[in-house]
Amino acid sequence: MPEGIRDKVVVLGMGCSRFGERWESGPEELMLEAFSEALADSGVEKQDIDAAWLGVFFQEQSTGKSGLPLSQALRLPNIPVTRVENLCATGTEALRGAAYAVAAGAADIALAMGVEKLKDTGFGGLPERTKGSSEDLWLPNSTAPGSFAQLASAYSAVHKRDIKELKRAMAHISVKSHRNALDNPKAHLRRAITEDDVLNAPTVAYPLGVLDCCGVSDGAACAILCTPEVAKRLGRSDAVAIKALQLAPSNGVELSNDAWDGAHTLTTRIAAERAYREAGIDDPKSELDLMEVHDCFSVTELVLMEDLGVSDEGRAIDDVLDGRYDHDGAIPCQIDGGLKCFGHPIGASGLRMAYEIYLQLLGRASERQLDSPSIGLAQNLGGVPNRNVASVAIYGLKDITR
Amino acid sequence: MSGDGFGILALGCYLPVGRLPGAVPVGANAWFAPGLRAAPGQRRSFCSWDEDALTMAVEAGGDCLAGAEAEGIETLTVVSTSLPFADRSNAGVVREALDLPADTRLSDAGGSVRAGSTALRAALEGGAAQLVLAADCVDAKPASAQELSFGHGAAGVLVGEGDCVAKLLGAASLHQDFVDHYRAAGERFEYALEPRWVRDAGYRDQVAATAGEALESAGLAADRVTATAIAAPGGLAPAVRKHLNKALALPTASSELETAVGFCGAAEPLLKLVEVLEAARAGDKILLLALGQGIDALVLEVIRPPATRSLASALAAGVREDNYTRYLALRGLLPLEAGIRAERDNRTALSAFWRKHEAITAFKGGKCSKCGTLQFPATRLCVHCGAEDTQEPVRMADMTGRVRSFTEDWLAYTPKPPLVFGNVGFEDGANVMMEFTDVEPGQLEVGAPVDMRFRIKDLDERRAFRRYFWKPAPIRETDDA
Structure with missing residues (x-):
């Protein structure tokens, strides 16, 4: 395994727009909102940024293609802007581009921006696309909830856990995230709900009800990155450093081979193992202080606890119901409300997760601040369980004065 | 006689x-x-x-x-x-x-x-x-x-x-x-x-x-x-x-x-x-x-x-x-309001269909002659052992499949909601994500045997075209009568 980028890149500043149904704002305004916060936070000037990466998923219905939307919206001084897309891991992919540029010395200061403007598409959920590819000749016309609901039926069968028990743990997850979002003024969905609300909500894709699904939101989030040396030169002492940044896409096994049991996300396990190695984490159960995971659906969060190795195989239901991932549990998960309630503007989500961990590690998360966390994990999952891109990023505090 | x-x-x-x-x-x-x-x-x-x-x-x-x-x-x-x-x-x-x-x-x-x-x-x-x-x-x-x-x-x-x-x-x-x-x-x-x-x-x-x-x-x-x-x-x-x-x-x-x-x-x-x-x-x-x-x-x-x-x-x-x-x-005799998802364009890439016609119409996968793994669709590289150009066409339309996961999707557009789809297991390690047919909500369960039915996959009303593929259906209990 290569040496990796552990501690080679630190976060100089971050910003995140308010997420939600932002009828008054287009992607340009959302990006500027996030960028203004990050720039003020970083203490540098726009002219100091050497290169930028833009992540947006449904570009046809919002920004359009290329790096131009970012360059124009921020009036950047003609620096290189690269547009990236990797499904729901797009935000993390933008961060990865900027981090690699900094680690490689190609840029002293780099910007990673993720944005999504979903509420102009006219769809309640994610929009449909034209069905004209060769895969459309045979793949079902699935939706995201339908695809992730597969995890539930397979999990129930593989681990011989009654679907009702699973549903209850899934409900606990949604209740927890709604509770957490009450303390987050930027979150899309801010209202407390009960387990019964979740269990009695209308079915979207069995066994997922409406309250098992995350918000579909508009929003943007961004990070300004630099090397520890640059940060030190700018007068910083403590900084949030990238400890690991790993990506694992499916290679077709889950889609076409029964070696995959359908009850977990194979790629998350691979990315997590690599990330723990890169970050030097031997026991995630005891070493992680908080997690932001890709809770597009309640069941996704549940299986991810096993995929990330913080719950034993087949035991996530019990850990969830025991409150292990609640705000006051051993490893709080989605302390900001997660995709579920903070919202899920696809291209922004990976950076939104980084934003929350950044705030928490620096003790700046106000109402929802955890008790001095020092290491956090962000996991992003693009695609669907049988074909996806998983990313695992680990962030930690670094003393850069030495 | x-x-x-x-x-x-x-x-x-x-x-x-x-x-x-x-x-x-x-x-x-x-x-x-x-x-x-x-x-x-x-x-x-x-x-x-x-x-x-x-x-x-x-x-x-x-x-x-x-x-x-x-x-x-x-x-x-x-x-x-x-x-x-x-x-x-x-x-x-x-x-x-x-x-x-x-x-x-x-x-x-x-x-x-x-x-x-x-x-x-x-x-x-x-x-x-x-x-x-x-x-x-x-x-x-x-x-x-x-x-x-x-x-x-x-x-x-x-x-x-x-x-x-x-x-x-x-x-x-x-x-x-x-x-x-x-x-x-x-x-x-x-x-x-x-x-x-x-x-x-x-x-x-x-x-x-x-x-x-x-x-x-x-x-x-x-x-x-x-x-x-x-x-x-x-x-x-x-x-x-x-x-x-x-x-x-x-x-x-x-x-x-x-x-x-x-x-x-x-x-x-x-x-x-x-x-x-x-x-x-x-x-x-x-x-x-x-x-x-x-x-x-x-x-x-x-x-x-x-x-x-x-x-x-x-x-x-x-x-x-x-x-x-x-x-x-x-029967298409009553135009119900199907919502924005039904507005999706279902154009068929007939050039892609021609490349895949054996897979789509005859439902043939590829069986690796090196490791024996069956996969759908057939590809040049085996999904299991990675061997190149080793796959022989094998018909899956006559196989009995097993439901490995499923959902009843009320969000997806289908003329007959819910859209029931899921992972279906076949012989020799094959798994295919498929749309089920002739199934009512609550009828499926993981592990249930299914057989394959040749059905309309999508209708393209704009171009008066229809494409076909195979769909698993629960095996009718009277079939062996």
């Missing part, structure tokens, strides 16, 4: 599971057409949104070939008055779906509801190994008499040299341009004439003469006929039947198809033949009469009853539909 020789080698049939009790449309439409109460009929079969004459022909063909030798079939004839394509070989699609050789001679036949018996006669007199598949899926206007009397279904007959089920003893045909009903090209609904005129001036006088001629050519006296199979649009009126039986001293016939399925267009002659053959004993003499701008009369001798009773199973497997608007919507 010896079993070896030239004749009918195997039979097959298919009825869609949907069954509409006559009382449902009659009750719903009584405010408008109270006269329908006079003859509500009992039940009729109808196709779901993802079935048409072509998919039913594939089903009947598969049933026909299940217990028979498919090798050596020289000709495939698909007979229907409702084939989906006017210019694209429908029989060709059926040919590939059934995995018959590409050099099979193909023909699409139709033009009359009598076309099924005409094709059968031609096959029995032709001397070549031939598979004749007849299927029809004709819709009727809401509140019409045809809505109560039309059914959807398919039947198939394999003709050739071998161990015969039945042999042709004689036949006669007569054409008369007697227009009791018609449907213009491109029209969805038929126009029917006054039933009393049809009965009195038409069938009553025309049937007996041709039937007599066929019996004469078979050298058989009418009183030696043990069973009659009569295919007539809307069913043969009791008065006509009585007249016929009297004129030729034929045995009276009752048909469950008429009360439980309805008149299945060009498939009716073959369905009726399957019905009598399934009930027949060796040595029986059968008179098949099919009407439609004249008459076909075929006299057959039963050598051995067919090994399977698939029509009896299909009759028993129906699922009753008591919701009239659901029936109308599934």
Whole structure:
């Protein structure tokens, strides 16, 4: 395994727009909102940024293609802007581009921006696309909830856990995230709900009800990155450093081979193992202080606890119901409300997760601040369980004065 | 008579599971057409949104070939008055779906509801190994008499040299341009004439003469006929039947198809033949009469009853539909508001289809000759061992699959919500994400066995195209009856 980028890149500043149904704002305004916060936070000037990466998923219905939307919206001084897309891991992919540029010395200061403007598409959920590819000749016309609901039926069968028990743990997850979002003024969905609300909500894709699904939101989030040396030169002492940044896409096994049991996300396990190695984490159960995971659906969060190795195989239901991932549990998960309630503007989500961990590690998360966390994990999952891109990023505090 | 020789080698049939009790449309439409109460009929079969004459022909063909030798079939004839394509070989699609050789001679036949018996006669007199598949899926206007009397279904007959089920003893045909009903090209609904005129001036006088001629050519006296199979649009009126039986001293016939399925267009002659053959004993003499701008009369001798009773199973497997608007919507007769997801463009990349036609139509995956792993679709690199160019085509359409995961998706657009789809496991490690069919909410479970059905995958209404693929369906428990 290569040496990796552990501690080679630190976060100089971050910003995140308010997420939600932002009828008054287009992607340009959302990006500027996030960028203004990050720039003020970083203490540098726009002219100091050497290169930028833009992540947006449904570009046809919002920004359009290329790096131009970012360059124009921020009036950047003609620096290189690269547009990236990797499904729901797009935000993390933008961060990865900027981090690699900094680690490689190609840029002293780099910007990673993720944005999504979903509420102009006219769809309640994610929009449909034209069905004209060769895969459309045979793949079902699935939706995201339908695809992730597969995890539930397979999990129930593989681990011989009654679907009702699973549903209850899934409900606990949604209740927890709604509770957490009450303390987050930027979150899309801010209202407390009960387990019964979740269990009695209308079915979207069995066994997922409406309250098992995350918000579909508009929003943007961004990070300004630099090397520890640059940060030190700018007068910083403590900084949030990238400890690991790993990506694992499916290679077709889950889609076409029964070696995959359908009850977990194979790629998350691979990315997590690599990330723990890169970050030097031997026991995630005891070493992680908080997690932001890709809770597009309640069941996704549940299986991810096993995929990330913080719950034993087949035991996530019990850990969830025991409150292990609640705000006051051993490893709080989605302390900001997660995709579920903070919202899920696809291209922004990976950076939104980084934003929350950044705030928490620096003790700046106000109402929802955890008790001095020092290491956090962000996991992003693009695609669907049988074909996806998983990313695992680990962030930690670094003393850069030495 | 010896079993070896030239004749009918195997039979097959298919009825869609949907069954509409006559009382449902009659009750719903009584405010408008109270006269329908006079003859509500009992039940009729109808196709779901993802079935048409072509998919039913594939089903009947598969049933026909299940217990028979498919090798050596020289000709495939698909007979229907409702084939989906006017210019694209429908029989060709059926040919590939059934995995018959590409050099099979193909023909699409139709033009009359009598076309099924005409094709059968031609096959029995032709001397070549031939598979004749007849299927029809004709819709009727809401509140019409045809809505109560039309059914959807398919039947198939394999003709050739071998161990015969039945042999042709004689036949006669007569054409008369007697227009009791018609449907213009491109029209969805038929126009029917006054039933009393049809009965009195038409069938009553025309049937007996041709039937007599066929019996004469078979050298058989009418009183030696043990069973009659009569295919007539809307069913043969009791008065006509009585007249016929009297004129030729034929045995009276009752048909469950008429009360439980309805008149299945060009498939009716073959369905009726399957019905009598399934009930027949060796040595029986059968008179098949099919009407439609004249008459076909075929006299057959039963050598051995067919090994399977698939029509009896299909009759028993129906699922009753008591919701009239659901029936109308599934037949595309009621434009329900389907929401923005239904606005999706379903253009088919036909260049991609051509590259994948064997995978899509014949449902063939690739089996790695190095590690034995089966995968769908076939690719150049094995998903398991990575070996290059080692995959041999293997047909998955005849395999039993196992549900590995599923959902009932109420968000996705489908004409019949919910969209039920999931991972299906096959032999040798294969997994395919597929859309299920003929399934109701709450019916599936992980581990359940499923078999594969050739169905419409998507409709492209903008371009009047439809694409087909295979869908797993729960195995019907009556199937092994």
